[in-house]
Amino acid sequence: EADIYQTPRYLVIGTGKKITLECSQTMGHDKMYWYQQDPGMELHLIHYSYGVNSTEKGDLSSESTVSRIRTEHFPLTLESARPSHTSQYLCASSRGTANTEAFFGQGTRLTVV
Amino acid sequence: GENVEQHPSTLSVQEGDSAVIKCTYSDSASNYFPWYKQELGKGPQLIIDIRSNVGEKKDQRIAVTLNKTAKHFSLHITETQPEDSAVYFCAASLYKLSFGAGTTVTVRA
Numbered sequence: 001e002a003d004i005y006q007t008p009r010y011l012v013i014g015t016g017k018k019i020t021l022e023c024s025q026t027m028g029h030d031k032m033y034w035y036q037q038d039p040g041m042e043l044h045l046i047h048y049s050y051g052v053n054s055t056e057k058g059d060l061s062s063e064s065t066v067s068r069i070r071t072e073h074f075p076l077t078l079e080s081a082r083p084s085h086t087s088q089y090l091c092a093s094s095r096g097t098a099n100t101e102a103f104f105g106q107g108t109r110l111t112v113v
Numbered sequence: 114g115e116n117v118e119q120h121p122s123t124l125s126v127q128e129g130d131s132a133v134i135k136c137t138y139s140d141s142a143s144n145y146f147p148w149y150k151q152e153l154g155k156g157p158q159l160i161i162d163i164r165s166n167v168g169e170k171k172d173q174r175i176a177v178t179l180n181k182t183a184k185h186f187s188l189h190i191t192e193t194q195p196e197d198s199a200v201y202f203c204a205a206s207l208y209k210l211s212f213g214a215g216t217t218v219t220v221r222a
Binding site: 033040041042043045048059090092099101102103104105106107 | 114144145147149151154155156157158159162164200202206207209210211212214215217
């Protein structure tokens with residue numbers, strides 16, 4: 001059973017609001033990731049981190065930002081939400097050694113109205 | 114960067130039949146190839162993985178094959194059951210995972 005948690009599960013928010021999606025893992029994993037999942041289910045990497053104070057942009061450009069102040073916590077922030085940000089956001093983590101299993105949270109479904 | 118293509122995008126099979134999903138990758142340096150299953154309302158979950166030094170791996174009803182020369186790998190599910198209905202993703206990785214677009218599998222009872 002994966003010990004990675006995302007909150008909230010669902011969020012409906014108005015345009016222009018600032019939002020933070022939370023992601024926490026209790027497995028001590030160094031690597032963490034944020035994926036955006038479109039309606040066709042395709043997964044797009046938008047941010048990743050190799051450890052504390054490390055953040056990198058992913059393959060898909062995103063207006064969101066992330067921070068990694070603690071190993072277990074990798075929040076994603078949108079300063080001003082827009083309808084185009086409506087999507088499913090998935091957080092994942094993996095050990096810092098050679099390629100290993102990534103564990104996913106259940107996701108946050110964000111709707112911006 | 115790595116580009117992973119996955120086919121088919123949808124697959125409908127009769128219960129008890131086999132299902133095969135195929136993926137190709139572009140970066141010959143990729144050395145880790147996991148398969149994930151995503152059920153409705155949940156995040157993807159690893160079902161099987163294979164590394165570049167292995168050609169085939171089996172776990173009960175699921176198996177994965179890897180052809181490094183051709184840069185393609187496949188997932189095989191035998192004796193499909195209704196609970197196998199889900200979206201399946203292949204991925205390839207050297208330093209970070211690149212996912213295929215997903216295959217929606219429906220098992221008809």
